[in-house]
Amino acid sequence: MKIDQPNAVFGQRGREASAPAGRTVEPTRTIGHLVRLLGLVAFLLTVAGAVFWTLPGIEKMNLEAGRAERRVVEIVNQPITHLPRSGPVSVFAPGWFHPGATTPDFNNVDVRSTQELTYEGHVTSDLNPTEMFIGSELEFNAMTKYFYTDRTLPKKRLSNSEMIEINGLYRVMAAMSRRY
Incomplete structure (x- = not known):
């Protein structure tokens, strides 16, 4: 039996035979x-570290923004004086406020300039017909x-x-919403 690969060496799978004359094929460099x-x-690890160090900062800012929002809700929704309805009153209908609300431009708005003092005397609404409030x-x-x-209820x-x-x-x- 004749083998066509004259220079075949066990374990090298014919690399020397397929190499051009005068050159030897080097094994693949694992380095x-x-x-x-290692670069990957x-x-x-750098990305994971950045995420690890950034997440607590995001959490802290979310907590701070949440505290600010809760405080605004607390101030805006303070209790008012309720009186039983008696005598002449101005009636607001339908309800106290129209539906919907504009999201404030938190960075620029001054709520002092948008305050409306439209209630005079005693007032009520079709939502609270048995009560009146001091305008x-x-x-x-x-x-x-x-x-x-x-x-x-009025505010x-x-x-x-x-x-x-x-x-x-x-x-x-506004500062918290700009950051992330």
Whole structure:
């Protein structure tokens, strides 16, 4: 039996036979593969580290924005004086507020400039026909309406210091939303 590969060596699968004359084929360099693999591992560890260090920062900012939002809700929805209805009252209908609410431009709005003091004397609504409220204690503000939790009741007139606090809380919320 005759074999056509005169230089065949067991385990080399004919590499020398297929190489051009005067050259030898070198085995594949595993060091190059290891360097690329180590580079990929280093990159993945860097990304994982960035995520690990960034997530607590995101969580902290979410908590801060949540605290600011809860404080705005607390200020805007303060309790008001409820009186039994008696005598002449101004009736607001349908309801106290129209549906929907504009999301404030948290970075720029000044809620002091959007406060509306439209209630005079004693007022009520078709939503509260057996009650009346003192109009001078009430307000409407389109830039705080987004945070009204009970739209079946009018909202308490905010003091200047409360509106300044809301403006500051809005800036905190704007800063948190810009970061992520």
